[in-house]
Amino acid sequence: MIPVILGISLIIFTVVRVIPGDPAYILAGPHATQEQMDQIRAQLGLDKHPVTQYFIFLKHLFQGDLGTSTRTGLPVIREIMTRFPNTLVLALASILLATVFGVTIGIIAGVKQNSKFDYLSMLVALLGLSMPVFWLGLMLMLLFSIQLGWFPAVGADSLKHIVLPAITLGANSTAIIARMTRSSMLEVIRLDYIRTARAKGLAEKVVISRHALKNALIPVVTVIGLQTGTLLGGAVLTEIVFAWPGIGRLLVEAILSRDYPVVQGVVLLIATVFIFVNLIVDILYSYLDPRIRYH
């Protein structure tokens, strides 16, 4: 995990510095003199050797110092920390929604293979996979807040505000989780030990919930883990649609105003959370399937 995070920090560091556009030039503006630019470069530490710069960047990183926003002049860490809880809440609500609905639909579709429910839910899942998040958000807003007036369209002030953004953000993952659960269920349900369980006269409910589900869920857990990362990335679009004050919106604002320290900080944070979630998934694995420990 640590090497990957170091790798990510190196990629972000390199991308921010190597690609065209001198930060000193951007900060100083087109009319700055060479002297002013040199001064800014010295201030930012840009006159030092790139390797030294990277180590300084890392040292600051471990001290929780991500620099200052060029747009607001506030420390990046504070900018992020005021916004991050909002994104976290939204992402958690979405993944919860996606897991509950996705797994339930997937199980029913898998157990009742080739039934009407199976066809219909898999068709809807396929549609859900191809749906642009931002368009779905707008359509939900059009229907449920503008036409019906059930939920507020924008903002993050009450529990009611989270419903539409969470559905929007979770729709794609619900579809993916439902498809994965179904195919995993179909695979497991044909195995011998399920036949054994049925043969010894266990109720179908017990066979499904105790025997089939536990094994079928293992690949589903990976998908849920991967989806968490995608959700954090997808949150960017959802947050813009619903004016949700999270880090996704912060990132877009920072990109549009060329606020590099904030871009760097947000990307680093999202990538780290993603890696962390996947580490948790790996640990969950060995809990769900003790065989994995010995591999």
Added chain:
Amino acid sequence: MVDSRLQIEKPEIKERGPLWDVLRRLSKRTTAMMGLVIVVIFLLMALFAPLLAPHDPFEHSLAHKLASPTWDYPLGRDELGRCILSRIIYGARVSLLIGSIVISIGILIGVPIGVASAYFGGKVDFFVQRFVDTMLAFPGILLALLLIAMLGVGLHNVMIAVGISTIPIYARLARSSVLAIKARQYVEAARSIGSSHLRIILQHLIPNSLSPIIVQSTLHMATAILWAAGLGFLGLGVSPPTAEWGAMLNGGRLYIRVAYHVATFPGVMIFVTVLGFNLLGDGLRDALDPRLKT
């Protein structure tokens, strides 16, 4: 007699080639054919946009801004009074361009990296794979956003950014295909008769690892169009007069309360096109490699 007749018939079937075989298998699946139809319509729209569009996509008329659909303007007019249908038809060109360039970048850089990594193995493989791991650790659209932040906004940069972020996926895919093929006897045979590395890679490894890459690029076309539209929606893509679906949606977003059609129709177009490529990609996967069937 019977034997000789059988022998004559055989080559006739073979002559139709692998492409025909794939198409035949594809035609048996309704969903895949639906996907193919959508994709073909999309391609025709992009190619013949000037012939199909009822109006000039850039001609604006502030007097008619946000006008509802009429017979003359079947999908209504946008915030500058431009014909939405014409803009959607022209938008197909931009999406096709983005999709093709993104996939070309991914394949032209990703596949050689993956093939070399698998073929040479050892330290090369180790370092390349750690790099690929790290790039894959950026979830979804994030790497593309980071690159755009640095390259600046604009259509070219969107294509480069999304293209670069697909490189690790192709590298990983090509690597795993080649690893499987590398151990086959015909590769060993080629090596034993003294073929060069380049010859083995170009003549044996790449052609034989193509089918998963074809499937992946069809599915990627869907992702590329979706991501590019998303970036356009965020205002990071094309510059204003260009008709691009994501940017059109973004333009219509502000007027959703008074004129639903401005944001709705470009979104339907993105949705249907992405669905088409997804259906076709799924169908191709089943047709090209029955083992992967889900």
